[in-house]
Amino acid sequence: MTADPSGTPMTSGNLLTDNPALYEARFPDPDRLAGRWAEDCLRRHGAGPRVLDLGCGTGRDAAHLHGAGRAVTGADLSEAMLAHARTHHPGPAYVQADLHGFDLGEGVFDAVVCLDSSLLYCHANAQLDGFLASCRRTLTPGGLLVAEMRNGAYFLGRTDLLDIPTVDTFTWQGTTYRSATNLFVDRTAQLLRRIRVWSADDGSPPVEQHSAWRLLFPLELRHFLAAHGFEVLDLHDGPGPRTEPAWREGESPGVTADGDRLHLVARLSA
Template sequence: MNFLTDNPALYEAQFPDPEHAAARFVDGLVRRFGAERSVLDVGCGTGRDAGYLTGLGYEAAGIDVSGPMLEYARRRHPGVAFTRADMRDFRLGARFGVVTCLDSALLYCHTNDDLVAFLERCRAHLRPGGLLIAEMRNGAYFLSNPVPEPFTRTVVHDGVPHTSHTTLWIDHEAQLLRRRRRWTRPGGEPLDQRSAWRLLFPRELEFLLASCGLEVLALFDGPGPRAEPHSGPPLSGDRLHVVARIKGN
């Protein structure tokens, strides 16, 4: 059970993107590097990115493991083909010009075997010359800066305030950024949710991509849809973005 993915409308209220910055970011990279305008969004969630890209003329599909998210996505974006599937072993019988994996979805692959399995699935679903576009937290930032202090946030949905109390910490042995989020709302029992993201260094990510037959075309910390402005050296920001293409294409 995951409180946010079980409540997709609340998820969109918690993480709004009214200007469709994530989808426009993808479209800008496709225009820059060139690819066929068909896209598979891995970890598509509520489908808003795939839905927006459909409006720009893309043929779009999405996969996610959350049934409630996919039900919501199908109602909101009927022009997108959504499939319930795991990012480590999906087989759709189709290839795409672009595979996207946004908002750190790639980092739910916690082990090296999981990461390789995911990247091999991406490669298998890309057409010749196709692009993998991924956006995630930057391990180089989180492993070299103080962990953010616990924080609280309240979102009002359907007139009900939902408050999340979030604590982050580093699991150095597993190379994970772990999160505990405690939800409270009037008249409801408190609910604890735990999750974690694999922390990857930029060159570690580049090596994994190369080992799976994907050549990095661009690797950068900003600009990006969720990147915080920073004044440090390149690849030292909180977000990491990668564009890769099948080697030899």
């Protein structure tokens, strides 16, 4: 392991997950667009005040929902992320939990929020079943599941996101970081695999990191939700916090599911 002058380690782990402040520098959201979109969904469908932000990461969205007057618990598997959230985005309660299966109490939340493709880290059907069964257990009857993620259907016949690497450069605390990201579809596993090579101008060697998202299709997602007692209220490709153009206050949900992002609101049957 090496470290840059700011003290951020360049390791073979997940550089952004292991370094939450760097994550926020790489993915700034000064207007809290994701949190505002989630709050709009909750308000539009009449959700109660108790919210679980599952895969809360650095805590930005959980803190926004808390600021909107909700009683929020942020849950994540990464202790580094949770430590950062408690220090930099106070207000919510923060707990460690695995989205593949968790038990935070029965009927204790009015809504579960799962943003930024966190749900797609359920790679296997059993993991997705575990996630939905846990959501069902922790929600009150009539509770909401709000999620935002990549759309597997987008990759049917499209290769624009696969053809060339995505290169990003940003500077944080005097060090310039560069990432080159390649995506490819693993059809057998139904995964969108990601290879990201990090480099920095501090002389540390490049680091290659691997991750993957489940490619879920809209009808497939509807089937899983119905099997666990959820009724789909909204399932569309935008507008949302990561679409182009991005969602704006007051915009209604779309009616198609063809774009790169998928936005879900589902209600647990009473």
